[in-house]
Amino acid sequence: MVFQDRTLVCSDCGDDFIFSIDDQQYHLEKGYTNEPKRCLSCRRARRASYNRGGGGGFGGGGGGGFGGGPQTYSIVCAH
Template structure:
């Protein structure tokens, strides 16, 4: 496996999907590559958790 450059579907910036990340995804059984860059993934996770914390 080689590093892959992917374009974020939210902000359209390119990010690197490293060999290590690819191995982790494969080990966990994930079939799809990430569609969002790490910054957008973090922002989306915070947005989704906002309604559940007290």
């Protein structure tokens, strides 16, 4: 498959960004079927907002970007 740099429009800020050949190859290797919707700065801001949200037991950190994970609860056993 031959890739070329492509110009996309960020769905958050509306700025143009480049979907580079390297990024396209990475997406193919990971099995991603959708092209990115956000520029790098908006992706970083979105990830940072997940980490600040603090919902549940999701520790933040590594990859992804689809929500904060399942809600978790702590329980104390009376035994």
